[in-house]
Amino acid sequence: MKSIYMTIMAVLVVFTVIGCTASGDISETQAEADNMRILDSGQAAAAPAAGETLAEAPKKYSVPEIVPVQVNDDKVSWQDGDVSFIGHLAPSLEDQPPGSKEIHEMSITSGGREFKLELNPQPSSVSSVALSADHRYLALHYQFKEGYKLVIMDLKKGEYYPVNDYFSRNGRGAVNLIHAYNWSPEGHELALSYGEQNRSSVAVYDTDSRMLLDIATPRVYKNTVAILWGEDGKGFDFVNGDESGNYVLYQYTRKGNLLQEAGPVSSSDLERFAEISPAYAK
Template identity: 25%
Template sequence: MKKLICALLISLLVVAGCQSNEVVKETTPSSEKNIVNKEREPEADDTMILYKFDNQNFTVTHKSNSLVIEGKDYSIIVEETKEKSGLEKGKYQSIIVEREGSTVTSKLKFTEEPDKINSLSFSDTNNYLAFTGFYSHLGNQLYIIDLNNGGTIDLLEKLTGLGYKRIETIHTYNWGPNKDVISFAFGDPSLSNLAIYDLNSNEITVIPTKSHFINTLSIMWHKKGDFIDYVVEENSDQFKLYRYDLKKSNFELIKEVSRDEFLRKYKQYTPDDLS
């Protein structure tokens, strides 16, 4: 009996050892590099009860002359400009969006070519795609593509039309739940204004705030869309959580936020980074 038990134990150890040494190999075409899987899973904390979470999984592939982003039912190709010299890195000249089951192919050719495409996010309705292009002399600019007709919206142009002349960057953004509405923060490295853009009415509402913010780190929509919470930086490394009531047009301070709490709870609500 003891010999039988010993034989069974040895067999189990051999099988376990074989399983632990199993290797799965992936083949990558020579023209591709830096394949990144962006699978966002929400952290299990109390914020998930309050906030809308965008779980937009996709794969980013850096090719020799383009950036390819593939999701469940879409493909985005960001075309790179040819290098002008052996030392100068090419910029991105256009972005093409193709969706499964749609006859519309959306293409945006940049008037001024960005150095990098930083992030992207689809609206809850899947009618629009928002993404940021980074310019070394300016900062992040937010573009929106209408996936139904291929049209594009440059928020910088719209804000300039409202009288905001010195806009250097879009700090962050986030789509609202179940509607074509997006909240974003804009300004420069020392000033961050908060705004809401309703794409159906084509109206931008700049939120009046009594405090001066130098940066906005995260924008969180409540699941029903009645409130928006903002994690802002008032002074260097001093973060606070403010809430805007859309029905009452009321903006109030909720609490102070530590850097650790921001990283642990609120950073997951920032747009998907493509790096």
């Protein structure tokens, strides 16, 4: 295998501060320049050495246990410890296409407290549910008519909001898809990719401060199929795909906000990443 050429570039840092309410209404303020901060981290992850495939590279990923969403008859459910989600499938009010269903009467229970979840538009399916490492926040990834949304719930306050709407209302354009997401191995920072059918942008979202850090790649990609944090939480890798079906591995370092292009991803390596990745929209 040829040596992998790595480019190191400064990452464009853009922060946005957004507010939320349990009803889903959104208020937002632009972060003041003197309030912007850099998320500190450690050294960049090493790229594979010459002659070494990505699958053989000595990179240790944080791979959380993924609890699958269950669908039994007209009931959609998920549970991890004392945190659970439940919803009920019913015929779509629009009935497009004929026979289609939507999830209604949704609720999340945590520590004996129940929170009603009202989403608009209604989900047609829930692809994944995941707790942050500290169990403070819950991420719910669901499909609707135009794409995939990601709802974040603060389990302490019972507040929730779709991050797609936050980003759209704060200068990120149309955000019909959350392509992939993954909680950090400690705390509750979220690495995710967002955009449309043919556009994917990778970012880090701080759920406490509601600050968004966009990570600029050298070119526009169609989708992001996997995001994987390093075991030490000092950065993460992500795999981007283009219109031609080519995939590239990037390695992001939190300290200094640097990005390395580690090289192309083969079909076998892509399967490996899929096997150890949390659920994502395909």
